[in-house]
Amino acid sequence: MSSHGRSDAYVHGYSAREHARLVDQAATLTELLHHDTRYPPDARVLEAGCGVGAQTVALARNSPGARFTSIDVSPQSLEVARARARAESVENVAFQQADIFELPFPEESFDHVFVCFVLEHLPRPGEALARLRSRLKPGGTLTVIEGDHGSTFFHPDDADAHRAIDCLVTLQARAGGNALIGRQLFPLLAQAGMRDVKVSPRMVYVDSSRPAWVEGFTRNTFTAMVEGVGEHALAAGLVDAATWASGMAGLRRAAEPDGVFCYTFFKGVGVK
Amino acid sequence: MSSHGRSDAYVHGYSAREHARLVDQAATLTELLHHDTRYPPDARVLEAGCGVGAQTVALARNSPGARFTSIDVSPQSLEVARARARAESVENVAFQQADIFELPFPEESFDHVFVCFVLEHLPRPGEALARLRSRLKPGGTLTVIEGDHGSTFFHPDDADAHRAIDCLVTLQARAGGNALIGRQLFPLLAQAGMRDVKVSPRMVYVDSSRPAWVEGFTRNTFTAMVEGVGEHALAAGLVDAATWASGMAGLRRAAEPDGVFCYTFFKGVGVK
Numbered sequence: 001m002s003s004h005g006r007s008d009a010y011v012h013g014y015s016a017r018e019h020a021r022l023v024d025q026a027a028t029l030t031e032l033l034h035h036d037t038r039y040p041p042d043a044r045v046l047e048a049g050c051g052v053g054a055q056t057v058a059l060a061r062n063s064p065g066a067r068f069t070s071i072d073v074s075p076q077s078l079e080v081a082r083a084r085a086r087a088e089s090v091e092n093v094a095f096q097q098a099d100i101f102e103l104p105f106p107e108e109s110f111d112h113v114f115v116c117f118v119l120e121h122l123p124r125p126g127e128a129l130a131r132l133r134s135r136l137k138p139g140g141t142l143t144v145i146e147g148d149h150g151s152t153f154f155h156p157d158d159a160d161a162h163r164a165i166d167c168l169v170t171l172q173a174r175a176g177g178n179a180l181i182g183r184q185l186f187p188l189l190a191q192a193g194m195r196d197v198k199v200s201p202r203m204v205y206v207d208s209s210r211p212a213w214v215e216g217f218t219r220n221t222f223t224a225m226v227e228g229v230g231e232h233a234l235a236a237g238l239v240d241a242a243t244w245a246s247g248m249a250g251l252r253r254a255a256e257p258d259g260v261f262c263y264t265f266f267k268g269v270g271v272k
Numbered sequence: 273m274s275s276h277g278r279s280d281a282y283v284h285g286y287s288a289r290e291h292a293r294l295v296d297q298a299a300t301l302t303e304l305l306h307h308d309t310r311y312p313p314d315a316r317v318l319e320a321g322c323g324v325g326a327q328t329v330a331l332a333r334n335s336p337g338a339r340f341t342s343i344d345v346s347p348q349s350l351e352v353a354r355a356r357a358r359a360e361s362v363e364n365v366a367f368q369q370a371d372i373f374e375l376p377f378p379e380e381s382f383d384h385v386f387v388c389f390v391l392e393h394l395p396r397p398g399e400a401l402a403r404l405r406s407r408l409k410p411g412g413t414l415t416v417i418e419g420d421h422g423s424t425f426f427h428p429d430d431a432d433a434h435r436a437i438d439c440l441v442t443l444q445a446r447a448g449g450n451a452l453i454g455r456q457l458f459p460l461l462a463q464a465g466m467r468d469v470k471v472s473p474r475m476v477y478v479d480s481s482r483p484a485w486v487e488g489f490t491r492n493t494f495t496a497m498v499e500g501v502g503e504h505a506l507a508a509g510l511v512d513a514a515t516w517a518s519g520m521a522g523l524r525r526a527a528e529p530d531g532v533f534c535y536t537f538f539k540g541v542g543v544k
Contacts, residue, residue: 150429151534153422155455183427186479187530197481201534205473207458258459262423262473262536 029217030058032202033116033145033265041065043111047093048100048132049073049118053081055145059114060090069110071098100128108137116145119188123176129192136272142194144268148182151203151264152222158250160243164226167233167244174236185268194270206261218261223251301489302330304474305388305417305537313337315383319365320372320404321345321390325353331386332362341382343370372400380409388417391460395448401464408544414466416540420454423475423536424494430522432515436498439505439516446508457540466542478533490533495523 037059039045043066050056050070060068070093072078078095085093098104100118113132119125133142149169154161172179181188189197206213227248233239239247254261309331311317315338322328322342332340342365344350350367357365370376372390385404391397405414421441426433444451453460461469478485499520505511511519526533 148425150425153420153455155452155459157422157452157455180427180429183425183532183534186481186532187427190530199477199479199481199532201475201477203473203475203536205471207471209458209469209471258462260455260458260471262455264475264534 028212029204029221030055032204033267034058034062036267037062037114037143039063039066039112042067044069044109045112045114046071046105046110046132046135047114047116048128049115050078050081050095051117052077053084055116056081056085056093057088057090060085060093061088064092066092068093069096069105070094071096071100071103073097073099101131103131103135105135107134110135111137111140113140113142115143117147119144120146120172120179120181121175121177125178125181126188126191129188129194133192133194133272138272140272142189142192142270142272144185144189145265146182146185147179147263147265149179151182151262153262154251154254155258155260156250156253158247158253160247161250161254162247163239163243164233164247164251167238168226168229170238171229171232171236182264182266185266189268189270192270194272197268197270199266199268202265202267204261204263204265206255208257208259214255214261217263218255218259219252222261222263223248223255226251300484301476301493302327304476305539306330306334308539309334309386309415311335311338311384314339316381317341317384317386318343318377318382318404318407319386319388320400321387322350322353322367323389324349325356327388328353328357328365329360329362332357332365333360336364338364338384340365341368341377342366343368343372343375345369345371373403375403375407377407379406382407383409383412385412385414387415389419391416392418392444392451392453393447393449397450397453398460398463401460401466405464405466405544410544412544414461414464414542414544416457416461417537418454418457419451419535419537421451423454423534425534426523426526427530427532428522428525430519430525432519433522433526434519435511435515436505436519436523439510440498440501442510443501443504443508454536454538457538461540461542464542466544469540469542471538471540474537474539476533476535476537478527480529480531486527486533489535490527490531491524494533494535495520495527498523 045066045068047068047070050072056070075097078097082095113136122128149165152165169179186197186199204217206218208214230244234241253259317338317340319340319342322344328342347369350369354367385408394400421437424437441451458469458471476489478490480486502516506513525531
């Protein structure tokens with residue numbers, strides 16, 4: 001671990017080397033999720049719910065000849081996404097403010113549609129898919145990628161860590177979302193009228209032979225995400241402070257040299 | 273599903289067609305778990321805990337030039353394994369009654385060791401691995417495959433189904449085993465002194481686009497296995513009858529056309 005650990009040389013947050021490594025790390029997750037999404041030249045592709053553009057650059061780079069329209073409901077997020085695309089010299093993406101439930105495009109106007117980490121936040125994911133499908137040309141594909149917090153397990157097992165994760169699931173449900181949506185992609189796509197639906201799990205398996213994943217995924221992605229809702233979970237009375245602290249310690253324990261951490265994303269593709 | 277369902281034509285158990293399909297099904301799981309285990313010609317390989325030979329035929333067929341010694345502590349199981357190998361015309365396996373904790377072989381007498389679905393039943397899996405390692409020549413590999421019942425999740429989610437699975441985990445723990453051992457292969461192999469340990473998860477993902485897996489894995493393997501401990505779990509007071517029935521209904525529900533079922537096996541390989 002030492003060659004990947006924090007060095008004494010940096011004080012203000014991450015060193016340049018650390019930052020480069022975390023970017024590599026993100027690229028590895030990008031590879032796991034996106035490597036098999038490639039659109040042909042001149043394809044018109046709608047990315048629905050691009051947020052701050054976390055997936056947009058990878059998506060556009062993997063299909064340099066395709067033309068992307070990346071929409072989000074938040075103008076603030078779009079500003080970040082635009083700046084990010086500009087910084088990365090990505091030129092085949094047009095950003096546009098739009099709501100998935102009120103799409104400002106004619107029916108059958110896109111060759112393909114791509115949705116990543118969006119359905120988990122929507123109260124009516126099936127309706128969103130049906131609306132997106134209507135904008136697809138016949139024969140076009142609809143690709144959906146989602147995580148599933150209920151797929152999480154680790155060694156050593158820890159009941160309080162599972163309770164902490166359950167808080168995240170409960171809070172997301174109260175906000176109208178569904179943190180267990182990954183496992184549902186097959187029925188969601190099928191019920192939205194897509195055919196030839198194929199879903200493939202993408203498990204992130206992390207042990208200490210993969211130190212970049214221990215740091216980049218177990219600690220700085222998943223554990224940080226759970227930790228981030230701590231105050232909210234405590235304020236909502238979902239958990240007491242001692243259990244929460246114990247749960248967070250349990251998650252950190254899984255990132256130790258003899259620990260193991262598993263999380264599964266799902267990718268589903270259907271044809272109209 | 274109808275083309276894969278039971279036909280009216282058979283009354284006494286499975287029809288020939290059904291049987292052929294289940295064999296295909298097992299072959300598919302065999303492929304998932306064993307396709308990347310290939311030993312060179314003349315390699316001496318110890319299969320420790322072969323049981324009734326469920327893995328032995330696939331193992332021996334994948335490495336026709338290697339010479340296997342398949343041991344089990346149970347003479348009755350070995351008789352079944354021998355008959356199975358004979359029926360399949362497998363000729364590169366010698367069966368022998370032996371205990372993993374009292375191996376009747378000199379140190380460093382095998383080129384490779386293979387262990388599948390054995391550690392989950394042992395009270396001291398680490399000690400078993402250490403003993404097996406001692407019989408390995410330097411540079412040889414130790415391959416371990418185990419499931420992990422805690423990796424199970426499904427759609428629709430069902431708390432009683434999880435309770436039923438937990439009964440299986442509890443009963444296995446009371447019998448001295450560990451049904452959550454799959455996730456632990458990395459630390460177990462590392463602590464046994466193996467180096468270059470690589471663990472890969474093998475997720476069985478089942479939705480109704482894979483009807484052979486719905487029938488062969490979700491229903492006839494996993495659900496049947498849980499159902500099989502029902503009387504024991506009830507007698508031990510781990511669960512009440514209503515919860516158990518509800519849990520079993522929940523598992524069967526995941527095999528319906530809009531259901532999804534996920535289970536993960538782990539394969540670990542280390543070098544001496």
